[in-house]
Structures are given as C-alpha cells and as structure tokens.
Amino acid sequence: MTAYILRRLVAIVLTLLALSVVVFVVIQLPPGDFVTSYIARISGSGESIDQATIDALRAQYRLDDPVIVQYWAWLKGMLVGDFGFSFEMKRPVSEIFASRIGNSLAVEMLAVIVMWSVAIPIGIYSAVYQYSIGDYFATIIGFLGLALPNFLFALVLMYISYVWFGVTITGLYSPEYMNAHWSLAKFLDFCSHVWAPVLVISTAGSAQLIRVLRANLLDELNKPYVLTARAKGLKKSKVILRYPARVAMNPLISVVGWVLPTVISSSFVTAIVLNLPTLSPILLRALLSQDMYLAGALILFMGFLTMMGTLISDILLAWVDPRIRLGMAGAN
Known part of the structure; x- marks a missing residue:
C-alpha cells in the first residue's frame, strides 16, 4: 500500500505540471x-x-x-x-484564497456530511423494504430533489424565509460579524446562516446517492452469499450491514474524489443567488474578466483537489473492500 501511495503522489506531481501548461494555454486562448x-x-x-x-x-x-x-x-x-496578482480584485491571489477557502470548505464539508447522513440510511431502508410506503415516499422525494434546480430551491427558500418569518438567509454572516474575529457570537451567527446553502446543495446530491445505493444494494441482496448467511440464522440487520451494504457502498466511496473540487466548482448560481463569500463566484468572475492569475490558480487548485480526492477514494475503497486491497498488493 505504501509503494502504491508513493507512486500515486509522483503521478499527481507530474499531472499537475502538465495541467498547469494546459490551464495557462486555455486562459490565453481568448x-x-x-x-x-x-x-x-x-x-x-x-x-x-x-x-x-x-x-x-x-x-x-x-x-x-x-x-x-x-x-x-x-x-x-x-x-x-x-500565485500572482488578481487584476480584477487588485489583491494577491494568495490573500483571496486565504479569505474564502475556509468558508468554501465549511459549506461543502457540511453539505457532504448532511448528504451522506441522509442518503445512506434512506438508501438502505428503501432497498431492504422495497415497494413499501417508505420506499415510495423516498423515491418521490428523490425524484423531486433531482428535478428541482438548486438555484430555484434557493430562491423559494429565500422567499419563504423573508415573507413568512422575516429572516434574510443570504450570506454566511450578519453585517456586524462580517469582518469580526471569531467568537461564540460569530459562530452562532454562522450557524444561523449556513443551514440554507447546506440544505440547498445537499438536496440534489442526497437524492442521487439514495438512488445509487438502493439500486446497488438490491442487486447484492439477491446474491447467494446473503441467502447463505440468512440460512445460517444470522440476524437480518447484521447480515445486511456487515456484507451487502459494504459492497453497495463502493460506488458512493468512489465519488469522494469529486467532492473535494466542489469546494470551488459547485453551485456557481446557488452561491451567487445566496451571496455566499466562497470561491465559486470568484472563479466565475475571474473567467469573465480574463483575470488569468486568479482563474489559473483556482482551476489548478481544482485539479489538485480532484487528484487528491481520487487518491483518498482509492484508499477508502481498499479499506472497505478486501478484494481491492489484494489487487493493490498484486500491483506492487
């Protein structure tokens, strides 16, 4: 495993070098x-x-x-x-990163936690109790989550919060805490705002993960090893969680690599609608204004996050599935 990880790290460095050339050339094309x-x-x-x-x-x-x-x-x-100087924002790119990367990480990681916390139990329940009322309800909610655009959900949420409750949910902080140092009051203010983007971003992702997990687990539940374990008298919950659920999780774990780059790339429109101080609007603004140093650094950082996320996915898959560990050992 150690040799495999070292080889992947070397490959990441070489890939980043090639990606930097492509990014710089593409930015120069317009x-x-x-x-x-x-x-x-x-x-x-x-x-x-x-x-x-x-x-x-x-x-x-x-x-x-x-x-x-x-x-x-x-x-x-x-x-x-x-990383150069941002022409548009008249600030060093490193300062822009430092001022926004924390907000981006907080929003996206919370959204991922909510997404998985909701999708895994519902997906397992829908597969185990196929065609039950709960399964039909989860299916309807899942289709609604996939069909409703994030930006439209954000607009509806903003309207309901303001008209019905008189609360503005844009941004991540109230004006008085925008530039204040961290304190308990600022943390509580952040929590009172962050739930809206987390809910909007995680809705569609949860719906998709539920469908994927349900389909994979249904396929595993009908395999002979599950029937054999049940015939030996093992508890149904123990059989499901210990064997088929772990195998059915593989496709979900394999997409972890695409979670990290969403720190920058996800929900451009949602971030703009909710006026979030994250990196997504900055990237869009840099591309529109041909701010090459800022846009190039952000795109290169996305590539780095994608490759590191893929490495983390492979390591998690090897930890969950012994067959993949044996394949890595054979490759060494």
Missing part, C-alpha cells in the same frame, strides 16, 4: 487580455484612459512578454507560494 477587457469596461462607462496608463499596466503585469516567459514566471511563483 482574444485580448485583462488590460484590453479593462479598457473596454472603462470605455463602455463613458470614461477614457490614456496610453501611458495602458503601457504601465502592460509592463506591470508583463503582458507583452512571450507566453512561455509569462508561464515560467507564473510557475516559479507558485512553487514558492506566490
């Missing part, structure tokens, strides 16, 4: 750059900008250097923790 976009916005507002200022901006951000020189400077900076 015509123009940040300065041209900035000039267009200034001109659209009826103002003007002199050529000396334009030349100073281009020189400051090395936009007239060859692409390979810009890429090499960007790569060297990232190796020492300097």
Whole structure:
C-alpha cells in the first residue's frame, strides 16, 4: 500500500505540471487580455484612459512578454507560494484564497456530511423494504430533489424565509460579524446562516446517492452469499450491514474524489443567488474578466483537489473492500 501511495503522489506531481501548461494555454486562448477587457469596461462607462496608463499596466503585469516567459514566471511563483496578482480584485491571489477557502470548505464539508447522513440510511431502508410506503415516499422525494434546480430551491427558500418569518438567509454572516474575529457570537451567527446553502446543495446530491445505493444494494441482496448467511440464522440487520451494504457502498466511496473540487466548482448560481463569500463566484468572475492569475490558480487548485480526492477514494475503497486491497498488493 505504501509503494502504491508513493507512486500515486509522483503521478499527481507530474499531472499537475502538465495541467498547469494546459490551464495557462486555455486562459490565453481568448482574444485580448485583462488590460484590453479593462479598457473596454472603462470605455463602455463613458470614461477614457490614456496610453501611458495602458503601457504601465502592460509592463506591470508583463503582458507583452512571450507566453512561455509569462508561464515560467507564473510557475516559479507558485512553487514558492506566490500565485500572482488578481487584476480584477487588485489583491494577491494568495490573500483571496486565504479569505474564502475556509468558508468554501465549511459549506461543502457540511453539505457532504448532511448528504451522506441522509442518503445512506434512506438508501438502505428503501432497498431492504422495497415497494413499501417508505420506499415510495423516498423515491418521490428523490425524484423531486433531482428535478428541482438548486438555484430555484434557493430562491423559494429565500422567499419563504423573508415573507413568512422575516429572516434574510443570504450570506454566511450578519453585517456586524462580517469582518469580526471569531467568537461564540460569530459562530452562532454562522450557524444561523449556513443551514440554507447546506440544505440547498445537499438536496440534489442526497437524492442521487439514495438512488445509487438502493439500486446497488438490491442487486447484492439477491446474491447467494446473503441467502447463505440468512440460512445460517444470522440476524437480518447484521447480515445486511456487515456484507451487502459494504459492497453497495463502493460506488458512493468512489465519488469522494469529486467532492473535494466542489469546494470551488459547485453551485456557481446557488452561491451567487445566496451571496455566499466562497470561491465559486470568484472563479466565475475571474473567467469573465480574463483575470488569468486568479482563474489559473483556482482551476489548478481544482485539479489538485480532484487528484487528491481520487487518491483518498482509492484508499477508502481498499479499506472497505478486501478484494481491492489484494489487487493493490498484486500491483506492487
């Protein structure tokens, strides 16, 4: 297992290097750059900008250097923790990360915890008691969760909270706690706001996981080893939780790798609708304004999270399923 993990870590480093080249090239593909976009916005507002200022901006951000020189400077900076400067937000990219990564992690991890806590027991119940009233109810709720767009659910939730209860649920903090240091009062204020994005984000995910777990567990329950265990007199709950449920969990564990990058990429529209101070709106804003250092760093970070998440998924699968451990041992 140790040799396998070391090989994967080396592969992650090489993949990130290749991904950095692709990201930088893709960001450079649209015509123009940040300065041209900035000039267009200034001109659209009826103002003007002199050529000396334009030349100073281009020189400051090395936009007239060859692409390979810009890429090499960007790569060297990232190796020492300097991810560049955000043209749009006029702040170092590392500061933007530091100010928003905590909120993004908190919202997404809470959503994942809620998602799994709801999906696993309901999925197991629906499979074990197939075609029962509870199974039909879970199926209806699951289809509604999949069919209802997150942003629409967020709008409905905002309307109900404000009209019926007089509560505004946008953002993650009240204005007085936005820039305050952490305290018990700020934590309680955060809890009073975070439930809304967690509920919106986890609804569709829970519905999907319920359907996947139910289908896989139904397939396992009819296999001979389950029938044999039941024939030996083992308790039904013990048989289900110890054997088929573990096997049916494999597809759910395998998608853990896609959970980490959702710290940035998930629910762009939901984050905008609820005015969340997370990284998702920042990425959209950076892409629209061709803020190449900020957009490049965020996309590269998403790639890193995806690869680390996939590694964590493989390790969890090996821990849950002995067959995968034997396969890893054979590969070594």
